[in-house]
Amino acid sequence: MPGNLDRLADQRCPRYDPAMARFRYFADTTAPRYSLLFALPLLLGYEALAWLLGGGGHSGIRNGADVLLKSLFVLLGGRHGLTVFTLMVVGAGGWLVLRDVHRNGTPRLRAFGLMLAESAGYGLLLGGVASALTGLLLEGRLLSIQDGAMAQFDLPTQLMVSLGAGLYEELLFRVLLVSGLVALASKGFGWKPVPAGIFAAVLGALVFSAFHYVGPYGDPWQPGSFTFRAVAGLLFSGLYLVRGFGVAAWSHALYDVFLTLV
Numbered sequence: 001m002p003g004n005l006d007r008l009a010d011q012r013c014p015r016y017d018p019a020m021a022r023f024r025y026f027a028d029t030t031a032p033r034y035s036l037l038f039a040l041p042l043l044l045g046y047e048a049l050a051w052l053l054g055g056g057g058h059s060g061i062r063n064g065a066d067v068l069l070k071s072l073f074v075l076l077g078g079r080h081g082l083t084v085f086t087l088m089v090v091g092a093g094g095w096l097v098l099r100d101v102h103r104n105g106t107p108r109l110r111a112f113g114l115m116l117a118e119s120a121g122y123g124l125l126l127g128g129v130a131s132a133l134t135g136l137l138l139e140g141r142l143l144s145i146q147d148g149a150m151a152q153f154d155l156p157t158q159l160m161v162s163l164g165a166g167l168y169e170e171l172l173f174r175v176l177l178v179s180g181l182v183a184l185a186s187k188g189f190g191w192k193p194v195p196a197g198i199f200a201a202v203l204g205a206l207v208f209s210a211f212h213y214v215g216p217y218g219d220p221w222q223p224g225s226f227t228f229r230a231v232a233g234l235l236f237s238g239l240y241l242v243r244g245f246g247v248a249a250w251s252h253a254l255y256d257v258f259l260t261l262v
Contacts, residue, residue: 029115030244032096033107038115038246040093042167042253049160061157063164064215065172119247122239123254130232137227158260166253169208173233174240174248178204182241197241205233 028034050062074081101107153161181200185191191199209229213221240248 025111025114026243028104028107029111029247031100031104032093033100033104034111034115035244035246036093036097037107038112039167039249042163042249043089046160046163046167049156049163053157053160061153061161063161063168064211064218065168066164067215069168069172115247116250118243119250120254122247122251123258126232126235126251126255127259130228130235133231134224134228137231138224155260159257162256162260163253165256166249166251169211170236170240170245170249170252173204173208173211174237175245177207178237178240201234201237201241204237205230208233208236 029038046063046066050066053061070082070085073085077084178200181203182193182196185196185199186193189196209226209232212219212229213226219225236248236252239251
């Protein structure tokens with residue numbers, strides 16, 4: 001009888017399991033109530049800096065992915081295109097967060113600190129890992145890329161573009177492109193999740209790398225820099241698929257910020 005009571009107590013009040021706590025952290029922080037709210041400071045910081053440095057308007061230097069996304073809406077919606085874009089991004093993000101909170105409860109503030117530390121770690125490691133992998137592909141030549149086009153701008157502008165890279169490049173190349181390719185491979189081709197993810201990550205990384213050579217502020221074409229960016233894009237794609245948008249966006253932004261400050 002005492003043994004039965006002990007088993008019943010264990011069922012009602014399960015013992016704390018650190019392994020399960022870690023699992024809940026990694027699982028929960030990919031959900032919108034964590035991931036999207038975590039990315040919100042990047043949006044506010046980037047847009048505030050862009051507004052201040054651009055003289056209070058939408059002119060001036062901006063991240064290329066930001067320009068591409070907003071230009072499509074301006075082309076389709078005319079002078080109301082930017083308003084439509086803002087309403088769509090904020091409205092869709094807010095709806096996802098509220099729905100997730102309604103289903104799973106409010107997020108824990110401590111988790112955001114852990115996510116920031118995690119993202120900073122990834123941001124610090126990314127350059128070294130990408131350089132080492134690029135070196136293997138290019139017969140031992142270790143490589144790191146500093147955006148030469150950005151060197152002509154002052155520090156506030158470089159920091160603003162870095163925040164925009166984390167936010168808008170991850171939104172364009174990971175959320176839209178990689179997610180779309182995963183859906184195409186899984187639903188269109190009937191592939192299982194792992195092959196679909198690999199296909200999307202590789203193709204998305206190649207497109208991401210090629211994007212850096214387009215436009216007036218694009219870098220001159222070099223096989224080494226293209227390989228490095230493709231490898232970095234592959235790492236970001238994998239990070240997005242495993243850890244979600246928020247961590248991927250902050251990792252990308254912090255990597256660019258660290259590169260700017262070095």
